[in-house]
Amino acid sequence: MIFWFTGQPGHGKTTLALALLEHFRTQGVELFHIDGDDLRALTFNADYSRAGREANIRRAQTIAHYLQNQGRLVVVSLVAPYREIREELKAHAKVTEIYVHTTEERGREDRHATDYEAPLMNFINIDTTGKSIEESLQRILDQL
Numbered sequence: 001m002i003f004w005f006t007g008q009p010g011h012g013k014t015t016l017a018l019a020l021l022e023h024f025r026t027q028g029v030e031l032f033h034i035d036g037d038d039l040r041a042l043t044f045n046a047d048y049s050r051a052g053r054e055a056n057i058r059r060a061q062t063i064a065h066y067l068q069n070q071g072r073l074v075v076v077s078l079v080a081p082y083r084e085i086r087e088e089l090k091a092h093a094k095v096t097e098i099y100v101h102t103t104e105e106r107g108r109e110d111r112h113a114t115d116y117e118a119p120l121m122n123f124i125n126i127d128t129t130g131k132s133i134e135e136s137l138q139r140i141l142d143q144l
Contacts, residue, residue, distance in 0.1 A: 002064045002093055003031075005077040006086060007100035008116055010108030012128040012136065016100060017077035019137045024073070032067050034060050036078035053081060053113065061089045068093055081113035083120065090122065097123040098140060104129055 003020060005013040014035055021031050036056060040046065045056055057080045064074045080086050089095055099119050124143045128136050 002068055002074045002076060002089070002095045003098060004064075004080070004086065004089070004095050005075070005098045005100055006080045006119070008108075008113065009079060009111040010106035011100050011102045012126070012133075013077040013079075013100045015133060016098070016126065016128075016136055016140065017075045019133050020140065021075055023137060023141070029073065031073040031075050034063055034074065034076045034078070036060065036080075039063075039078070048111070048113075050082075050115070053079070054085065057082065057085050061085075065089065065093050079111075079113055079116070081116040083117035086119065096144065098126060099123050100126045100128060100136075102128045 003017070005017045007013050014037075017033060017035070021033055024031050039060055040056055043056070043059060045052055047053075047055070057078060060076055060078050060080075064076050067074045086097060090097065097119055101118070124140055126136050126139055
């Protein structure tokens, strides 16, 4: 299973991904985490154009799909603004897409993808506006 957290920067993707990882670890389940910022640092990809974002998304998808094929549970926290690319992975792998969004300003608005496309179907909708990490995590767990 791949748990794919998508949404704009600063909306809570990585925070909730880490909370989900910790939740499963306390139950003895180990997951592998792929974070967009970490992946960019590892691959020296500071390109936030469409081509740069697509390259980062496809790298994350390849790694996640490989790990899933090895029997690993994977959590991905990545902006991944292009719906079509996210849907490609969902067509070839077992993916739970988790759309994280907020109306609050959190200081990462300069990294927002102006062309972000929210999911339309088969996703968990998490609005973190005014919600604690625990409340948002519980909403995810309730829908799994």
